[in-house]
Amino acid sequence: MISPFYNTICPADVYLKEKKEMTDKEKDEKFFGRGNPAMELEVIKAEGSYIYGADGKKYVDFLGGAGVGNLGWGVQEIEDAIRNKERPSYVYPNFRYKPWTELAELLAELTPNHLVKSYRMTGGSEAVEAALEMATMYTGRKKIVSIEGSYHGNTMGALSIGASKKQKPFPNLLQGCEKIELPLNEEKLKHLEELLSSNHVAAVIMEPVIINLGVIIPEKEFMSGLNRICKATGTLLIMDEAITGFGRTGKMFASEHFDIQPDILCMAKAITAGHAGMGAVITSEEIDKKVGGKIGLYSSYGWHPVAVDASLAALHFLQENRERLFENIRQLEETFKKGISGVEFAESPEVRIIGAAIGIDLKDEDYASEVKEKALQNGLLINTEGSSLLFLPNFQMSAETAVEGIELLKTCV
Numbered sequence: 001m002i003s004p005f006y007n008t009i010c011p012a013d014v015y016l017k018e019k020k021e022m023t024d025k026e027k028d029e030k031f032f033g034r035g036n037p038a039m040e041l042e043v044i045k046a047e048g049s050y051i052y053g054a055d056g057k058k059y060v061d062f063l064g065g066a067g068v069g070n071l072g073w074g075v076q077e078i079e080d081a082i083r084n085k086e087r088p089s090y091v092y093p094n095f096r097y098k099p100w101t102e103l104a105e106l107l108a109e110l111t112p113n114h115l116v117k118s119y120r121m122t123g124g125s126e127a128v129e130a131a132l133e134m135a136t137m138y139t140g141r142k143k144i145v146s147i148e149g150s151y152h153g154n155t156m157g158a159l160s161i162g163a164s165k166k167q168k169p170f171p172n173l174l175q176g177c178e179k180i181e182l183p184l185n186e187e188k189l190k191h192l193e194e195l196l197s198s199n200h201v202a203a204v205i206m207e208p209v210i211i212n213l214g215v216i217i218p219e220k221e222f223m224s225g226l227n228r229i230c231k232a233t234g235t236l237l238i239m240d241e242a243i244t245g246f247g248r249t250g251k252m253f254a255s256e257h258f259d260i261q262p263d264i265l266c267m268a269k270a271i272t273a274g275h276a277g278m279g280a281v282i283t284s285e286e287i288d289k290k291v292g293g294k295i296g297l298y299s300s301y302g303w304h305p306v307a308v309d310a311s312l313a314a315l316h317f318l319q320e321n322r323e324r325l326f327e328n329i330r331q332l333e334e335t336f337k338k339g340i341s342g343v344e345f346a347e348s349p350e351v352r353i354i355g356a357a358i359g360i361d362l363k364d365e366d367y368a369s370e371v372k373e374k375a376l377q378n379g380l381l382i383n384t385e386g387s388s389l390l391f392l393p394n395f396q397m398s399a400e401t402a403v404e405g406i407e408l409l410k411t412c413v
């Protein structure tokens with residue numbers, strides 16, 4: 001047989017012996033494909049605001065599964081809904097299934113008023129693809145405008161509208177994709193007005209608060225200007241709320257911070273609070289009338305029954321505890337603002353906080369990576385986006401845990 005270890009023919013018993021002698025880490029490196037190298041943390045348990053490693057260490061979790069874990073880990077109500085329920089093991093997408101209707105109705109209730117029609121997706125990238133398909137079909141136009149450096153997922157369409165430098169090895173599927181550079185100011189609005197007045201642009205897509213660029217909070221004037229230009233030119237406005245949705249910025253959806261009317265809104269991540277893979281894209285009746293049934297929105301595993309039960313439980317929990325959770329987000333915002341001001345970074349950083357989305361721009365990518373690495377060693381899990389540290393704590397995190405994490409951060413800078 002062919003050994004996966006050497007490109008030579010080797011007897012089965014030699015292959016099996018080599019495999020047996022490999023450590024778990026070596027096996028991970030050998031057999032498990034990853035976009036990024038694995039961190040030195042093997043997870044065995046996640047509970048509340050803490051992650052537990054196979055090394056016996058307990059880590060304060062400011063990473064929150066990159067925005068997935070908005071309610072903290074192991075929420076009993078969601079665990080129960082998954083485990084203690086009878087359901088079909090699978091439902092073919094063209095059948096009717098009551099929990100699908102229930103979830104779609106709930107999403108229409110939670111999202112801005114005019115958005116009513118939800119489509120089933122397995123995650124954020126798929127939701128973004130569907131949104132782009134909808135916009136190009138609805139408008140009959142081919143160009144898309146996005147924010148330079150942004151991230152909208154790993155599929156080819158999503159990569160094409162994302163950061164130019166990350167899409168380099170691939171063909172840009174959307175040949176007409178134009179990128180708007182930060183900062184988002186008056187000058188960029190003028191540029192957008194020129195671009196969109198050509199009537200070739202199907203949609204502008206962005207995160208309403210750009211968490212993937214280290215929590216960039218656009219000016220209200222920029223967003224209402226963008227909305228005005230889109231409406232005047234028949235260009236659709238797509239808000240990718242894969243991370244910002246379901247409370248992350250202190251509102252149910254970050255679009256609500258602005259005077260805008262998104263035509264399509266993408267959801268993922270916290271839609272199940274981390275208990276199953278799921279995404280959704282929601283649009284207006286008017287748009288749906290023109291695109292519904294015409295584009296390939298079939299997804300074999302879109303809204304699998306287990307994921308739907310997890311999502312219904314997570315969203316009901318969010319709804320029922322809304323006041324308490326949103327009050328805690330406000331308090332966390334204050335705790336982080338105060339705590340971070342007491343951290344002695346190498347140079348004074350730019351701190352951007354909105355709700356439970358916290359970006360600390362250290363203006364130095366290497367330094368940010370060093371802090372992240374040291375934090376891991378010292379028992380604190382954080383993320384980075386370029387030169388910014390990114391914290392996405394869950395909405396049930398206590399002030400004590402937030403302070404515990406900030407104290408650990410002090411030992412890493």
Ligand SMILES: Cc1ncc(COP(=O)(O)O)c(C=O)c1O
Nearest residue numbers: 123124125152153240242243268
């Ligand atoms: C804004 C945004 N859009 C889309 C995606 C892709 O989502 P998924 O990883 O579920 O495909 C992400 C993931 O980080 C995201 O942050």
